[in-house]
Amino acid sequence: MNNLETISIDDLDFSKYILFDVRSPKEFEEFHLPNALNLSIFTNDERAEIGTIYKQVSKEAAIERGLEVVGPKLPVLFQKIKTEKEKNPDKKVVIYCARGGLRSKSIAQTMNMIGLQCLQLEGGIRSYRKQIESFFDRYIKTQRQIIVLEGHTGTMKTEILERLQNEGYPVINLEKMAGHKGSIFGRIGEQPSSQKKFESNLFERLKELENSPSLIIESESKRIGRVIVPDFLLEGKYSGTRIHIEVPFHLRVHYICNVYKPLLHKDEIVEAVNKLSKRIPVAVMEDLKDSLQCQNYEKVVSLLLENYYDPKYEYAEQKYESDCVKLHGDSLENIYLKVKKQINRLIV
Incomplete structure (x- = not known):
């Protein structure tokens, strides 16, 4: 379970991987990696609910509620990833979330366990934001x-x-x-x-x-x-x-x-x-x-x-x-x- 393969944003060519964004639809709509597909594990309301539990109750309670929500969705998530993989057999699958945390890690690990090889993006989409900021700093010079x-x-x-x-x-x-x-x-x-x-x-x-x-x-x-x-x-x-x-x-x-x-x-x-x-x-x-x-x-x-x-x-x-x-x-x-x-x- 700890041997999940990861990839850094600097090594990620958007055209050569199948990118899945597991954040909520609202997060995806605001901003996502080029060519990424939305594979939301939580609806906007579910994300808000779990975030409230995390802040007001505990991290453990939030994780437990998250498992309750995601569990029934796993067959659909699996099928969506499998379908895209069959369309692009030569491309590896990369799963990402906001910061390379529990959302992307749990989905990538679960898919690997049931036979779909997936990588996790290190640092999530935040690593892409840092790449943009660094590029702008260099560019203006x-x-x-x-x-x-x-x-x-x-x-x-x-x-x-x-x-x-x-x-x-x-x-x-x-x-x-x-x-x-x-x-x-x-x-x-x-x-x-x-x-x-x-x-x-x-x-x-x-x-x-x-x-x-x-x-x-x-x-x-x-x-x-x-x-x-x-x-x-x-x-x-x-x-x-x-x-x-x-x-x-x-x-x-x-x-x-x-x-x-x-x-x-x-x-x-x-x-x-x-x-x-x-x-x-x-x-x-x-x-x-x-x-x-x-x-x-x-x-x-x-x-x-x-x-x-x-x-x-x-x-x-x-x-x-x-x-x-x-x-x-x-x-x-x-x-x-x-x-x-x-x-x-x-x-x-």
Whole structure:
């Protein structure tokens, strides 16, 4: 029972192992290892109950209750692991929990006893968090050229970044990692990331670009939805090389309507507009509500750009002192080609 084989996070290649996370669904949803499958041994409520017993009664009582809960689930857990193993016979199974404690150890040992070879991840997912923190500490010590894509709301920056990344450019798509479009409407149609999940996404991408002397980012604020952007990227926003995109107003309006699909998210859009009521003149707010009632979303977007987003952007832009290259385009394809040409001139 004491000969359980373990593996360290530094030796773990996520693509070469079958990873099972035995924490609760809530813990898994907040943050998990890349490619991991959730194999919760406790529901969210069961975990809370056992945690309360641990704190208020004793560790022994909590373990006893845990055994009562997990025992009947073992056949299902076994079958799930067996099924994945049969799909991937050449891969070893790794079980992990929060800190490499009793949850993962008990499941891995039990599966080994009944014929399914499993490894336990040393230190659990906490070891991965430490790996991320250590990597960020090292990463910020290396100077890199940062190219910043900026422009008013609706200038298709995210679309341009996605195209550049697909062509192999060293793009850090912060909004995609955050699961948020970076405005009060930003979570509409998205699955917002937790801070830990965001940092995991950023870590995995930066590892891919570790040898790249340049990074391309969008100009973002300190907070994107509920996540905080690391300082070393924010500093690059002010000190990096800036490319400012300008496109016709009507094209911005059309693009925003296509991205947010307002007919599919009517209630969320109304809710978001109402949150701006104290920041927009009363007359404009009345016009917005009338336009929402009529489902005239192009007018809604126009009013928001003219009376909130554009003035806000222009105020923020006054903080920049570095020079920037301004590029004008009359279509996505046109402005994308111009941006790519400029980046090819700049990139080291």
